[in-house]
Amino acid sequence: MRIAINGLGRIGRKVVKNIFDTPSLDLVAINDIMPIDKAVYFLKYDSTYGLSALTISFQENYIIINSKKILYTSHENIIDMPWKELNIDLAINCSGTNKTKPQLKEYLSLGVKKVILSSPPDTDDIPIIIRGYNDNLYASSQIISNASCTTYCVAPILDIFHRNFGIQFANFTTVHCYTADQNLQDAFHIDFRRSRAAGVNIIPTTTSATKVIRNIFPELKDKVTGSSFRVPVINGSITEFIIELNNLPSQPELINIIKLESQTKYNGIIDLTMDKIVSTDVINCPLAALIDEHSIELLGNKVKLTAFYDNEAGYSNQLVQLILNH
Numbered sequence: 451m452r453i454a455i456n457g458l459g460r461i462g463r464k465v466v467k468n469i470f471d472t473p474s475l476d477l478v479a480i481n482d483i484m485p486i487d488k489a490v491y492f493l494k495y496d497s498t499y500g501l502s503a504l505t506i507s508f509q510e511n512y513i514i515i516n517s518k519k520i521l522y523t524s525h526e527n528i529i530d531m532p533w534k535e536l537n538i539d540l541a542i543n544c545s546g547t548n549k550t551k552p553q554l555k556e557y558l559s560l561g562v563k564k565v566i567l568s569s570p571p572d573t574d575d576i577p578i579i580i581r582g583y584n585d586n587l588y589a590s591s592q593i594i595s596n597a598s599c600t601t602y603c604v605a606p607i608l609d610i611f612h613r614n615f616g617i618q619f620a621n622f623t624t625v626h627c628y629t630a631d632q633n634l635q636d637a638f639h640i641d642f643r644r645s646r647a648a649g650v651n652i653i654p655t656t657t658s659a660t661k662v663i664r665n666i667f668p669e670l671k672d673k674v675t676g677s678s679f680r681v682p683v684i685n686g687s688i689t690e691f692i693i694e695l696n697n698l699p700s701q702p703e704l705i706n707i708i709k710l711e712s713q714t715k716y717n718g719i720i721d722l723t724m725d726k727i728v729s730t731d732v733i734n735c736p737l738a739a740l741i742d743e744h745s746i747e748l749l750g751n752k753v754k755l756t757a758f759y760d761n762e763a764g765y766s767n768q769l770v771q772l773i774l775n776h
């Protein structure tokens with residue numbers, strides 16, 4: 451499969467590395483507004499994941515990774531990308547821009563056959579897909595969204611609880627590392643709180659996951675709420691859930707069901723750990739959610755639990771697994 455990536459930031463670079471771990475996927479083009487020498491620098495050196503194991507250099511307008519030449523361009527607008535001759539099967543839009551259907555359709559006019567957006571779309575006309583939950587919709591549209599990292603952590607867990615016990619109400623709170631969409635120092639940002647210095651604040655903010663969860667679980671539309679705190683951590687996040695159920699199982703029954711789901715429907719997507727981990731322990735974890743077994747607490751008809759996730763590596767791996775499995 452011939453793949454192109456637009457946007458070589460945190461997610462784009464992790465997707466590149468996942469593609470190079472997967473021989474059946476062929477990366478033929480990358481576009482980002484930054485110059486090629488900066489792109490190569492960021493592919494090589496990473497403050498979270500360390501020095502890349504890949505051999506990376508560039509020559510003219512090609513990035514060379516492990517001897518493989520990849521066309522590199524720097525266009526702001528999709529329509530200007532010289533991809534027409536490249537016979538691209540799949541474009542992955544990781545630029546944080548171009549999140550509407552008309553914008554993403556421009557890839558199709560370059561001959562691209564399928565487009566995946568690495569975030570929730572700005573409009574409601576693009577299917578949002580979570581592996582295991584609704585990836586039967588993969589073929590339903592040429593343009594799809596891979597949801598968000600927090601949605602990927604939340605959706606499988608809500609699905610497991612809803613199918614097995616029935617959800618009356620659910621609240622999730624994600625304690626999320628900072629991202630490039632925040633400021634290092636207090637400085638103008640369209641969002642008041644994201645304008646504040648990310649390295650020294652606990653920043654209450656919204657999460658797109660709430661809207662997406664209501665969208666992909668229509669029957670829970672009035673029963674789910676969620677919020678987020680951005681914290682001064684470079685990577686690794688955790689979501690706490692409080693869920694009110696129709697039928698409450700015993701603790702061992704609940705753990706058995708989660709274990710079974712993690713080995714079947716959500717194999718490679720969620721798991722449970724008995725280790726007393728902290729957020730840096732999930733850095734590079736390929737899962738969408740790693741449930742802390744110690745956190746599971748039952749009270750009346752309510753259950754409380756937490757799940758860790760590497761918001762970059764977990765999300766990017768799920769995106770590449772989605773491609774591989776369809």
Ligand SMILES: NC(=O)c1ccc[n+]([C@@H]2O[C@H](COP(=O)([O-])OP(=O)(O)OC[C@H]3O[C@@H](n4cnc5c(N)ncnc54)[C@H](O)[C@@H]3O)[C@@H](O)[C@H]2O)c1
Pocket residue numbers: 456457458459460461462481482483484525526527544545546547568569597598599629630631761762765
């Ligand atoms: N960081 C995360 O944890 C995370 C997780 C899941 C999804 N996402 C989503 O993925 C997208 C990218 O996030 P990120 O954290 O990688 O951001 P980032 O800022 O690290 O990367 C964005 C990249 O896109 C490039 N870019 C900006 N405008 C462009 C344009 N018009 N054309 C081409 N390239 C352009 C930038 O130069 C940058 O390299 C966002 O929509 C974000 O919501 C991020």
